[in-house]
Amino acid sequence: MRKLLFCFILLGAITRPALAEVNVVATLPWIGSLAKELGKDKINVTVLVKPSQDPHVIEAKPSMILAARKADIIMYDGLDLEIGYLPLILESSRNPKLMPGKTGNFDCSQFVKVIEKQTTVDRSMGDVHPLGNPHYHFSPSNVLRVADGMARLLAEADQANAGFYQANYKAFADHLREKEKTWHSLPLAGKKFIAYHKLFEYLADEFGFQFIGYMEPKPGIPPSAAHIEELIEEMKRSKPEAILVTPAYGIQEAESLSKKTGTKVVVLPQDVGSMPGTDDLFSFWDKVITSLQ
Numbered sequence: 001m002r003k004l005l006f007c008f009i010l011l012g013a014i015t016r017p018a019l020a021e022v023n024v025v026a027t028l029p030w031i032g033s034l035a036k037e038l039g040k041d042k043i044n045v046t047v048l049v050k051p052s053q054d055p056h057v058i059e060a061k062p063s064m065i066l067a068a069r070k071a072d073i074i075m076y077d078g079l080d081l082e083i084g085y086l087p088l089i090l091e092s093s094r095n096p097k098l099m100p101g102k103t104g105n106f107d108c109s110q111f112v113k114v115i116e117k118q119t120t121v122d123r124s125m126g127d128v129h130p131l132g133n134p135h136y137h138f139s140p141s142n143v144l145r146v147a148d149g150m151a152r153l154l155a156e157a158d159q160a161n162a163g164f165y166q167a168n169y170k171a172f173a174d175h176l177r178e179k180e181k182t183w184h185s186l187p188l189a190g191k192k193f194i195a196y197h198k199l200f201e202y203l204a205d206e207f208g209f210q211f212i213g214y215m216e217p218k219p220g221i222p223p224s225a226a227h228i229e230e231l232i233e234e235m236k237r238s239k240p241e242a243i244l245v246t247p248a249y250g251i252q253e254a255e256s257l258s259k260k261t262g263t264k265v266v267v268l269p270q271d272v273g274s275m276p277g278t279d280d281l282f283s284f285w286d287k288v289i290t291s292l293q
C-alpha cells in the first residue's frame, strides 16, 4: 500500500504541469506585458503599478517590497522614472539578486536611443526627466530592442528554456514588423500636435509628426496662465490637429484649452491596459497610432 501511495505521489509529480521557475517583478504594465509575451507560462510576473496610475507619482507599498523579496529579476523603465519608489523597494527587499549591477536588476532603458538628455542634471529647474525622456514605450522600435535584451536575460536566468524565450522573441518581432507596415501606411508624417506632457516624442520621431508646444512649460511643471496664453497664440499660427493627453495626467487642463481654442482633445492610453481594448502592447500601439490619424 505504501509502495502504491509512493507511486501515486511520484506520478503526480511527473504529470503536474511544471511550475514557473522565474519570478519577475515589473514596475510598469508595459514591461510586465512584454515579459509575459516572452516568458509566457515559464515565468511569474508581478506588476507594481496599475495601468490607471500616473507613473510619475507612485509610492512604495509593503506589498511591492514583498513581491521584490521573492523576485529573481526586477525589470524597470529606468531614466529615473521610478526614482520615487524603486530605490526604497530595492533597499527594503534585502534581495541580493536585485541589487544594481546584478543580472536580476534589469533596466530596460539600456537598450533605448535616449532623447532629450539634459546637459545639467538639476531638478531644481523643475524638469522631472533630467536623464532624458523616459516614455520610450510608445516607440515600437525601441521596445523591440528591449525585447531582444529581455529574451537574452530570461534565457540566461533559465537556461533549460533558452530556446523557448528566443522563439517567443522571434514571434514578437515578426508580429511587430507586420504591424509596423500598417502603422507606417497611415498619414501621420508632417502632422502637428500639442501635448500636455512630453510623452509622445519617441513616437513622433518614428512616425514623422511634430509638436508645436506643450501645456507644461517643463516636464512636471504645471502650466501658468501666461504660458497658456503664449500657447494659444502659437496654436492660432500653427493650427495643430489636436491636444494629446492621457487619462491619468492633464486631461481637465487639456479640455479647458480645447474650449478656448476649438482644437480637439485626443485621449491616448499612457500604458498597456489603461484604456479599453489596450490589453497588450500591440493593441496599445494600435490604439495610440490610429487615434492620431
Ligand SMILES: [Zn+2]
Binding pocket: 056, 128, 129, 134, 135, 197, 198, 219
Ligand atoms: Zn514624464
